[in-house]
Amino acid sequence: MTKRVLHVVTNVGHYDDPSHATGLWLSELTHAWHVFEEHGYEQKLVSPAGGAVPLEPRALKFPNYDRTAKAWRADPAKTALLENTASPDGIDPSEYDAIYFTGGHAVMYDFPGSEGLQHITREIYERGGIVSSVCHGYCGLLDTRLSDGSHLIAGRRMTGFAWTEEVLARVDKLVPYNAEERAKQRGALYEKAVLPFVSHVVTDGNLVTGQNPVSAKATAKKVVEAVEGAAAKKRG
Template sequence: MAKNILIVCTSWDKLGDTKEPTGCWAEEVIAPYYIWKKHGYNVTIASVKGGEVPMDEASLNPPYLTKEVEDFLLDDEAMKGLMDSVPLSDVKGDDYDAVFLPGGHGTCWDFPDNAELIALLSHFVDYNKVISAVCHGPMGLVNVKGTDGQPLVAGKKVTCFSDAEEVAVAKENVVPFMLETRLKELGALYECGPEKWAPFALRDCNLVTGQNPASSARVADLVVDALTWK
């Protein structure tokens, strides 16, 4: 039976309360989407509010415009997922084998304290399902508890957009908090790659995380591994 994977995107389209646009980072949705489709998985795209997912314009233009992103933009069936995403309120955790949180700076504002997202991820925790995230996607994990009542990430090997990378894009004073620092405060065994922007991903049992946009495909492959051995 084909596996069902849920991608949950941000619906936040501005950097905090500013007018500077942001949203979801294209590669972080699209690279995993195509990998999972090639494995015959069913992939559903949801977002916090539903409807059109705001995309970070930078991720749709060179030098970040990958061949896969170009193909996706011309793929009517795939694009429908981003143009008419399922509202998080309509999602039932029972319908999915794995959940994936792509990043983009929008997640910094509508992921951490979202009660519906926390409840959904708690369902995946309770039923020992695969939870995955990349770049700023782990923003959605910071208020999720494990079955022991401790932070989900406590004692687990995880990664995310590093503080060094946040400083490199000059957003350290814009984001509500530095994600790497917060994960460490929660007891995570944080790791990152030796170089900024290089692919780096980790799997700790059913928790899969990736460091940055370039890590998206590796996260997808590790999710496949996790589902294969379940």
């Protein structure tokens, strides 16, 4: 049967200070989409509020603006996907093998408080599906609890955009909170690469997380491995 992946994207277009724009870090979506497409997966976009998705301006500049991102913006059908995303209440979690939270600083605002996304994530996770995120996407996992009331990420090895990287990116004064610290407060066994801004992916059972934008492709590949592994386990 065809595997299905649900991509989570943001509806937020700026920091607390409206003069500083943010949004989806496009390559974090396009790199993963390309990997899943190569494996024949069906893919769908969902956002906390449904509807349009703003793009992070810095992600549209060299070297962040690469071939897959340019190809997406040159394709009217693909750009239309970002203009009319589904809302969580229109999603049946049982139809998806994996959920993939994209990043961009915008997600720090609208991912954590979405009960709809938390419900979808919990349903996928508890029936053995794959929960994954890249960069700031892990903010969507910070407040997600399992049916027993525990945090999904508690006691789990994981990664995501590091505070060191926030400082080096000069946005530490703009972001609403320290996501790395918050994940640790939830009991996550947070890990990061020795050097900032290099690809780093952590897999812990059916939780797959990537540290930063350049980790998106590797994260998606690990998600495919995990999905196939879960499918083989069910067959066995």
